[in-house]
Amino acid sequence: GNSVTQMEGPVTLSEEAFLTINCTYTATGYPSLFWYVQYPGEGLQLLLKATKADDKGSNKGFEATYRKETTSFHLEKGSVQVSDSAVYFCALTPTNTGFQKLVFGTGTRLLVSP
């Protein structure tokens, strides 16, 4: 079946540190991959996406590259800020059509201290 595995949190960093949150997936076909972010008390927001192998999604300093050979989509940021503190979810849709559900990982909480 389709599933997403991401590293357990919380991830605790100091401001300006480098961030990596690991995400691997299992899927049939050619999934699209996403990172969503959930700030406290809010819904999920799409952070970035990649729809085919070797695509790099990027937004707000965050990046992730779709690696088909390692079935991974790790999230990275060169210098985190306190305002990046949130829960990050890796997700996939089983095929790249508009009708498919999102399959989420368990989420990784990021805590950034000044």
Add this chain to the structure above:
Amino acid sequence: DSGVTQTPKHLITATGQRVTLRCSPRSGDLSVYWYQQSLDQGLQFLIQYYNGEERAKGNILERFSAQQFPDLHSELNLSSLELGDSALYFCASSVAVSGGTSYNEQFFGPGTRLTVL
């Protein structure tokens, strides 16, 4: 603000009761998705409607049902509630143009927090 609204924001009820959660999608979006976020199950897809018709079903219990109305708002009905139904319920919407092959971003509402006592 995603443009997706959900009411109520919080709901506290007792076991055995029935509740209705409401979602209004972004203007122009035809597709509505419901997700459940709980501590033990994580974020799970429940059901999707497109222009009034059910399109996909996930791990939705038989005690739960949903519908999408002609004005495109959607309601999720939860009945015979159990303690384990306590969760955050999200609605998301997307354009989901029929026949499209590119991903249509799902925009999430702020959620309804359901507490079953």
